[in-house]
Amino acid sequence: MPKKRVWIAAGIILNSTQDHIFITRRHANAHQGGLWEFAGGKVEANETAEQAVIRELNEEVGIQVTTLTPLISLAHDYPDKALQFDFFAITAFTGEACGNEGQAGLWVAIDDLEQYPFPEANAAVLAKIVEVYGG
Numbered sequence: 001m002p003k004k005r006v007w008i009a010a011g012i013i014l015n016s017t018q019d020h021i022f023i024t025r026r027h028a029n030a031h032q033g034g035l036w037e038f039a040g041g042k043v044e045a046n047e048t049a050e051q052a053v054i055r056e057l058n059e060e061v062g063i064q065v066t067t068l069t070p071l072i073s074l075a076h077d078y079p080d081k082a083l084q085f086d087f088f089a090i091t092a093f094t095g096e097a098c099g100n101e102g103q104a105g106l107w108v109a110i111d112d113l114e115q116y117p118f119p120e121a122n123a124a125v126l127a128k129i130v131e132v133y134g135g
């Protein structure tokens with residue numbers, strides 16, 4: 001039986017000058033644990049991807065998103081999980097981004113993003129960020 005593809009929405013949180021991004025580190029015991037990520041999670045039944053990313057960023061990073069635009073969508077198969085992602089650029093929000101669930105979080109210059117280990121699925125996302133927002 002084919003595995004059910006799980007739908008994930010995640011946010012690339014930009015600062016007001018659009019040269020830094022807020023990233024968080026996945027808990028050691030989570031799927032792809034210890035790696036950095038763009039905060040987000042599963043799209044729940046009866047939710048749009050936009051609604052899911054707004055909810056997840058409030059829960060995980062403590063911000064209230066006011067402006068978001070689709071950045072890239074992609075499918076990725078891990079050996080243990082088949083995922084479908086919608087990544088959004090978050091260009092306006094209120095509140096202070098923080099690791100709201102005890103996870104590490106930090107603002108990283110776009111030029112320095114390559115120094116942080118991300119899950120395999122993120123390679124195309126990182127390239128897109130550099131293409132659109134890179135110096």
Ligand SMILES: Nc1nc2c([nH]c(=O)n2[C@@H]2O[C@H](COP(=O)(O)OP(=O)(O)OP(=O)(O)O)[C@@H](O)[C@H]2O)c(=O)[nH]1
Pocket residue numbers: 008009010030031032036037038039040041042081083119120121122
């Ligand atoms: N949020 C997020 N998940 C990512 C990224 N890259 C990536 O491969 N993933 C994978 O996508 C899935 C997202 O799951 P999640 O753990 O954030 O979802 P969730 O918050 O709804 O999980 P939960 O229901 O267990 O709390 C995980 O399998 C994770 O390994 C990313 O940049 N951000």
Ligand SMILES: [Mg+2]
Pocket residue numbers: 039040041042056060
């Ligand atoms: Mg999550």
